[in-house]
Amino acid sequence: MNLKRSRFVVLMVLICAAFAAIVPAAPAQERPIKLKVTAEQANLREKPDIGSAVLQQIPMGTVLEADRKEGEWYLVRYTLDDGGVIAGYVHESLVTVVKGAPASAGAAGRETIPEAGRRQESEPRQSPGGRNQSWYQGLRPIDIFISAGISTVGADDFNNGASGLVGTNGAFLGLPASGSAGTLRLTYLLGLEVSYRVKPWLSVGLGTDFLKASRGSRVTYAADFTIDQAFIPQTTMQMFVQAIPVKLSVRFYPRPDFYIRGSAVYYFIRAGYDYRFVPTETSWQEWQGRATAHAIGMEIAAGGEWGLGANLLAFAEAGFRMAQGGAFDGTGTYQDSEGTSTAEAGPLWYYQQRGANGQGYDQLFFHAAQPAGSDILSVRKAALNLTGTTLKAGIKFRF
Numbered sequence: 001m002n003l004k005r006s007r008f009v010v011l012m013v014l015i016c017a018a019f020a021a022i023v024p025a026a027p028a029q030e031r032p033i034k035l036k037v038t039a040e041q042a043n044l045r046e047k048p049d050i051g052s053a054v055l056q057q058i059p060m061g062t063v064l065e066a067d068r069k070e071g072e073w074y075l076v077r078y079t080l081d082d083g084g085v086i087a088g089y090v091h092e093s094l095v096t097v098v099k100g101a102p103a104s105a106g107a108a109g110r111e112t113i114p115e116a117g118r119r120q121e122s123e124p125r126q127s128p129g130g131r132n133q134s135w136y137q138g139l140r141p142i143d144i145f146i147s148a149g150i151s152t153v154g155a156d157d158f159n160n161g162a163s164g165l166v167g168t169n170g171a172f173l174g175l176p177a178s179g180s181a182g183t184l185r186l187t188y189l190l191g192l193e194v195s196y197r198v199k200p201w202l203s204v205g206l207g208t209d210f211l212k213a214s215r216g217s218r219v220t221y222a223a224d225f226t227i228d229q230a231f232i233p234q235t236t237m238q239m240f241v242q243a244i245p246v247k248l249s250v251r252f253y254p255r256p257d258f259y260i261r262g263s264a265v266y267y268f269i270r271a272g273y274d275y276r277f278v279p280t281e282t283s284w285q286e287w288q289g290r291a292t293a294h295a296i297g298m299e300i301a302a303g304g305e306w307g308l309g310a311n312l313l314a315f316a317e318a319g320f321r322m323a324q325g326g327a328f329d330g331t332g333t334y335q336d337s338e339g340t341s342t343a344e345a346g347p348l349w350y351y352q353q354r355g356a357n358g359q360g361y362d363q364l365f366f367h368a369a370q371p372a373g374s375d376i377l378s379v380r381k382a383a384l385n386l387t388g389t390t391l392k393a394g395i396k397f398r399f
Contacts, residue, residue, distance in 0.1 A: 033066035035074060035095040042094035044086070048073035051200060053141050055088045056080075057310060064095065140311065140398040143203065147191040149392025151321065153213060154385035155184040155241055157350045158271065161364025161382075162237045164352075165287075166219050168363070169235050169277050171355030175221035181237050182217030191392060193249065201253045208247065214240040231281045238274040243267050243325075243386060247299065257305050261319070267295040269325045271348075271384060273364070283337045289366050291330030291348045295386060297323025305396065316393040323386040332366025344368050351379040 037060050044056040048070050056078055058064070066074040073089040080086065162181035170177045193207025216238045249263040275287040301319025308314055328348035335341045346368040352360040354375040364382055365371075371379055 033069070033074065034098045035064045035066050035076065035090070036098045037062045037064070037090075037094060038096050039094040042090050044076070044078055044088035044090055045073075046088055048075075048089040050091075052089070055086055058090070063098070064090065066090075141197045142399040143195045143197070143205070144397045144399070145191065145193040145195070145205075145207065145315070145394060146396075147189075147193075147315075147317070147392045147394030149189050149191070149317075149390060149394075151187050151189055151211065151390040151392075152185055152388035153187055153211075153241065154387055155213070155239075155271075156385060157364055157382045158239050158241070158273065158384070159183040160362040161350065162217075162239060162273070162275070164362030164364070165237070165275055165277075166235055167359070167361040168353070168355045169233075169279070170221055171357040171359065171361070173221050173233055173279060174356070175223055175233065177235075178220045178222065179217075181219060181235075182215040182239075184213045184215050184239055184241055187211045187213035187241070187243075187388075189390070189392060191394070193247070195249065195251060203251045203253075205249045205251065206247070207249060209243075209245050211243040211245070212240070213242075214238070233277075233279045235278075236276045240272055241384060242270045245297070245323075249299075259303055259305070261299070261301045261303065261317070263299040263301075265297045265299055265321075265323065267297060267323055267325060267386065269293045269295060269328075269384060269386075271328065272330075285334070285336045287332065287334055287365065289330060289332035289348065291328035291366070291382075293325045293328045293384065295323045295325035295384075297321060297386060299390070301390065308395070311398040313396045313398070314393070315396050317391070319390045321386060321388055321390055325384040325386055326381060328382050328384070330366060348382040349379060350382040352377040 037058050040060055042058045042062075043054045044058055045052040046055055047053075058078060062078075064074075064076040064078060066076045068075050069092075070089070072092045074092065074095065075087065076090050077085055077087050159181070162183075166177050166181050189209050189211045191207060191209040193205045195203040195205025195207075197203040216236070218234055218236045221233045221235075245265045245267045247263040247265045249261055251259045251261045253259045270290070270292050272290040273287070277285045279285075299319055299321045301317050303315050303317030305313045305315040329346065330348060331343055331345045332348075333341070333343045344366050346366055348364065349367050349371055350362070350364050351371055353363045353371075354377075355361050360377055
């Protein structure tokens with residue numbers, strides 16, 4: 001019986017030894033990899049990819065803990081100023097191993113320490129176009145542009161119409177004008193655009209501007225301007241143009257601080273005039289009109305950017321805009337001191353009309369039907385030329 005028991009014990013020992021030889025021992029729990037940032041700053045990215053979003057910029061000398069390495073990227077944890085912890089990927093060229101598991105297989109038991117005085121390379125090398133990707137460190141996928149500036153327009157029909165009214169009134173009075181009507185030329189603009197980077201060097205965006213130009217002027221009439229008169233006839237004029245362009249834009253960045261922009265634009269336009277003619281002390285005439293139109297155009301521009309903070313930049317841009325607005329529709333009204341009041345809805349017409357002296361003067365007025373008559377010449381619908389240059393500056397937020 002004892003012999004059988006002994007044989008049984010020996011057999012069990014042999015079985016356990018064989019099982020232990022077949023099943024490998026459980027590995028020891030891996031220690032975190034200790035890393036130190038050796039570049040001026042390291043980008044903590046959402047994914048192990050140069051085009052991935054930057055979650056945080058980590059300064060030189062910061063010590064990080066990496067859970068593992070995936071190809072050329074370390075998955076690390078970073079503690080924020082408010083105590084929160086975020087995880088992301090850092091490229092191996094921006095850090096060095098200072099403690100813990102080796103940086104790669106075959107390097108067990110030793111740390112990877114850069115040569116003294118050696119400058120650390122920033123993230124990977126080349127973009128598809130051959131540009132150095134290190135230029136694009138710190139970029140985030142969404143940019144918001146807020147801008148203000150000036151631009152020019154060619155509102156010739158509106159300017160000529162106001163000038164023609166001055167001439168018509170002078171011909172009616174038989175008196176020369178003291179000057180000329182003011183012209184619409186310079187516009188002020190405010191802009192907003194949101195863009196998304198599909199590549200580090202390429203973004204697409206959707207934005208809008210608000211453009212406004214207005215001009216008021218007063219012209220007087222007198223036979224002899226050196227002689228004081230109790231009353232001097234006058235014409236006062238106020239003209240305005242407003243446009244809201246909706247823009248689909250593409251920005252190409254040869255460098256992170258310089259871009260070229262091209263935009264397809266659809267314009268919503270509003271324009272109008274207010275005229276008042278006072279030929280005598282007791283009489284007056286007033287014309288008022290408001291019109292709307294649409295236009296399709298394009299813009300091309302180039303600009304530069306300058307950093308103000310981690311995610312705040314200033315930018316300035318110069319460009320050229322091409323667009324022609326036409327087919328204005330709206331309502332025009334007429335009133336005078338004798339109680340006459342009329343309103344006409346329809347197109348805004350541009351034409352020439354013979355004055356009291358037989359000379360033709362440009363006119364810009366609303367009529368329900370096309371103006372006609374022996375004294376009416378060269379009739380067409382009014383247009384607004386928005387072609388001109390633009391200059392603007394502003395700030396850009398990165399998200």
